[in-house]
Amino acid sequence: MIEVCWFTVPGDPVAKGRPRATTIGGKARMYTPAKTERYESRVAVFAQQAMAGRTPADEALEVSIVATMAVPASWSRKKRERALAGELSPLSRPDADNIAKAITDGSNGIVWVDDSRIVSLSVMKLYGETPGVSVRVKTLRYSGGGGE
Numbered sequence: 146m147i148e149v150c151w152f153t154v155p156g157d158p159v160a161k162g163r164p165r166a167t168t169i170g171g172k173a174r175m176y177t178p179a180k181t182e183r184y185e186s187r188v189a190v191f192a193q194q195a196m197a198g199r200t201p202a203d204e205a206l207e208v209s210i211v212a213t214m215a216v217p218a219s220w221s222r223k224k225r226e227r228a229l230a231g232e233l234s235p236l237s238r239p240d241a242d243n244i245a246k247a248i249t250d251g252s253n254g255i256v257w258v259d260d261s262r263i264v265s266l267s268v269m270k271l272y273g274e275t276p277g278v279s280v281r282v283k284t285l286r287y288s289g290g291g292g293e
Contacts, residue, residue, distance in 0.1 A: 149202050149282040150256055152195035154248070157276045158212040159184035160239030161246035181247065188251025192280075196255055203258040205285040207265040212244045213273035228272040241268040248280055256282055 162178035214235040216228045227233050245268045249260040257263065264285060 146207065146283040146285060149206065149284060150192070150195040150199075151279070151281045152191045153277050153279045154188050154191050155275070155277040156187075157215065158239055158244045158270075158278045159247055160243030161185075161250060184247055185251035188248055188278075189255055192252045192255040201254060201256060201258045202262060202282070202284065204262060205264045206257055206262050207283045207285055208245075208249070208263050208267075209281045209283075210245055210248055210266075210268045211279045212239075212241065212268065212270045213275065213277050213279070214270060215276040216272050229274065231271065233272065235270045235272055241270050244268060244270070244278065248278060252280070 159180065162181040164175045165178055166173050166175055168174070216225045220228065224233070245266060249263060249266075253260055
């Protein structure tokens with residue numbers, strides 16, 4: 146495997162929002178929520194920095210995402226220490242799969258040609274002192290198989 150890039154998006158992880166619908170001139174229009182658009186644009190900035198002008202990957206990729214969540218301020222010192230030690234996992238929103246979707250969509254055309262190139266994806270949520278999402282992208286030795 147060859148590492149394509151590694152980057153971190155600082156701040157609280159944001160889940161991909163569901164498309165919304167509205168009517169304009171009597172016709173239904175779909176749109177992406179503004180919060181999702183802002184976050185995907187933020188992801189794109191950090192992905193572009195990590196790629197440093199290289200062309201997007203067009204091969205089988207393995208993507209690992211680690212979403213670090215802030216420990217709730219309302220928690221006791223003891224519970225906070227347990228969370229930071231990895232004894233407690235974040236079971237609340239945002240959902241891991243929706244975090245991954247925001248990251249993969251925000252990286253489209255920058256890190257990879259299309260997120261269809263991702264053949265292996267792992268997502269982990271944990272608590273940490275500094276919230277953010279770390280992304281590591283590697284090529285896989287095997288590729289192809291049709292479907293073009």
